[in-house]
Amino acid sequence: MGRLKSIKLLILVAIATLFIAACGADKGASVDGKKKDDKDIQVVFIPKMTGNAFFESGNNGAQEMAKKVGFKVKYDGAPEGTVANQVQIINSAVNSGADAIAISSVSSDGLNQALKKALAAGVKVVTWDSDVDPKYRSVYVNQGTPEILGKMLVDMAAGQMDKPDDAKKIAWFYSSPTVPDQNSWVNYANKYIKEKYPKWEVVTTQFGDANEQKSLQVGGSILDSYPDIDAVICPDSTALPAMAQAAENKGLKAGDVIITGFASPNSMRQFIENGTINNHGLWDVKDQGALAVYVAYWLAKGNNLKVGDSIEVPDMGSVKVEPNTIQGYDYTADDSGIIVLPERIVFTKDNTKDYNF
C-alpha cells in the first residue's frame, strides 16, 4: 500500500515540476529583450585552472577593473584544468545569462563546440593568455607576439653572459611540444639565435607537461646529462621554478648555469634572492586580466570591433586591435583581432619586490 501511495505522490510532484518548468521557460525568454546598464553586464573570467598564482593574479586585475568601471566579473574555474571542465563552465556561463566570457583556454581546439554555442547565444568571447581558434573569439589579449617574446627570452640569457658571441650550449625546457604559444616563441627564438648568436648550440629541448613533479625530474636530468650547459631557458610557469629548484638542489648558482624564462615573480623571488638565478621575465598578468575583462565588457555593451581601431581603456590608455596575422594565423576578419599588451617586465633582484603576482 505504502508503495502505491509513493508512486502517486511521485507522479503528482512530476506534473507539478513540469508545470513550474513550463512557466519558467516563458519567463526566461522575456528577460533578454531589455537594454542593459553597466552594472547588469556580467563577464565570466575563466582561468585554465584555479589555485595557480598566475591565474589568481589575473583575476585580481580583472576584479579591480570591474570595480572601477562598475560591471560584474565572476571568476569561475575548476581546480583541474581539463577540457571537460572548461566546456562545462562555458556552458553554464551561457546558460546563466552572462554577457561575455574571457577565457584562458587549455586547448586550442577542444572548446570549439562550446564556444560556437556561446557565440550563437550572443555571448561575446575574449581570450587571454592562451588563445583558441580565432574563428570562435573576437579578441585575443596577447602577452606578446612570438617575435617580442622569443627575442626577450634570448636577450635575458645573453645579457648574463660575459661573452655572448662565443660558443655556448643552451637548452629549452617548457611544457609540451605542441602547446601553441610557447612553441611559437621558441621557434622564433631559435631563428633569432641563428642570426644574432650563430655560435650558440641548442643541445636539447625538454618538456615537463606543466606538471610540477615531472618538471623537477626533467630539470634535474638536464643538469645531469649536460654538465657543461651554459643556459637553460624555460618559457613556462611550471618549468622555470622547477628548473631553478633542480639547480638549487644540486647547489648550482647563477654563475654556474644561467636559468631564465617566464614565471610569476612570486614563484621565483626565493631563487633570485638566494642567487640561483639572476633574472626572469613576464608580462603584468594583472593588466592582462584587467584588459581582457574590459574588452569583454566593451563588446558586451554593443560596441563594434574593427581591426585597426583603438579602444580607450581606463588607466591603460588606448590599445590597438591588430589583425590575427601578427600571431601567424591565416584566419582574418573585421571582427576578430589581437590586442598585444603594451609592456613586459624583466624581474631582477632590484625590482622583484615591487610586484605581487
Next chain:
Amino acid sequence: MSMFNKIPRWNLTLFVLIVAEIIVFGMMNPRFWNVTILLNSFNDFIALAIIGFFVTLVVITGGIDISGVSIIGLTSVVTGLLSQVAGINIWISIFCAILIGGLCGLLNGVLIAYGRVQAMVMTLGGMLLYRGIAIVLVGLSGVSTYEGISGFSEGFGQIANGEVMGIPHAVLLFIIMFLIAYILLHRTRYGRYIYLTGINQNTAEYSGINTKKIIASTYVLSGLSAGIAGVVLTSYLGSARSDYGSEYLMPILTVVVLGGTFITGGKGGVVGTALASIILGFMQVGLQMAGVSTQYIGLATGVLLIVSVAFLGINSEFRFNMKRILPQKQNIGG
C-alpha cells in the same frame, strides 16, 4: 523485506531533492527554469551517469570499479587514433574502442572473480595501467598528450551534440543506457543473480549460481559502459585526449552511493543512480547559475553526500542499533 520497502522510499527522497533543486535554483536564477537549459545540462554529466549505471551493478555484487575513469581516456584515444591517424571508418573505430573498454573490464573481472584479487586493488591497478596505455598510444602516434587528436567529422560530433525534436541526444542516451541497466538488473534472472551474489556469494554459489561468471560479467559491462562514455565525451568535446574522465573518479562513486546502493553489496538499484546523477548534474549547473564559483561546488556535493548517507543510516537498522546502545548505558549507570 526491508530492502523492498526502503529503496523506493529513498528514490522518492532523491526525486524530491531534484524537485527542490529545480525550485530553489530557479528562484535564484529564473533561467534555470528554462527546459532547454536543463535538458542540455545532461551533456555535462552523461558520461559519469553511463558509467554510474553499470558500476552500480558491480557494487551490488559486493565489488567496486574505479578503472572506468581511465577507460574513458583510453577509448577516446583509440577512437581518435583509429579514425584520424589510421584512417579507419569512424563507426568501426567507435565499435573497436568500445570493445577495448569491454576487454579492459574483462581483465578486471577475470582477475577479481577467478584470481581472487581484491576489487579495489585490481581496479586501482587497472586505472593506472589503462591511463598509461592511453598515454603511450598517443606518444607512439606522434601526437602530444597535451593537445589531443582532433579533426573529427561533423557526423561524429552529432552523436553527443545533436538533438531529436528539441531533445538533446544526451538525454536520449541517458534514457537508453538507463533502460538497459534497469532491465538487466531488475527484470531478468541475471539481475536477480547479481543481487544474490552480493548478498552472500557462498549461498548463491551453493544454490547453483555461477557467481564468478556473474561477478566477472559485471566488470565487463562496466568496462563497456566506460567505453561508451569515452566515445560520447570525445564526440561532445570534439577531440580525443588521454586525460578525459580523470576528474570523474569521485563523482561516479558519489552517484552510486547517493543513489542508495550499499557499498557492501546486495542492496541498491539503478533508479537511484539515475536520480543521483541528475541531482549532481543539476546542482553543478544550478550553483554556477546562482553565482557560486565552480571550485566551491565540491563542498556542496560533499555536504549533500554526507547528509544523505546519514539519512540513509537513520532507518530501522539505525534505530535498532541505538536501542542496543542505550540500554547498555542504563546498565552501566545502574
